Amino acid sequence: MVDDGKKGEGKERGGSAYRERAKDQGVYATKPTRWTRFMRVFFLYQAWRFLVINLKMLRMISKGHG
Numbered sequence: 001m002v003d004d005g006k007k008g009e010g011k012e013r014g015g016s017a018y019r020e021r022a023k024d025q026g027v028y029a030t031k032p033t034r035w036t037r038f039m040r041v042f043f044l045y046q047a048w049r050f051l052v053i054n055l056k057m058l059r060m061i062s063k064g065h066g
Helices: 016-026 034-041 043-065
Strands: none
Touching: none
């Protein structure tokens, strides 16, 4: 690509075409519900999920070594 001194045009990330595409795609992004946001920061739920996933990993590892 030849540098003609123009910045932010064309297919690069800074170009207006990229910004328009990004803006259009952002319209369809879903917003998490209040319950989802609460569960993401609720310590007891996170601790429970941590325990569950670790038990699943231990079970998978033990099957591989058996």
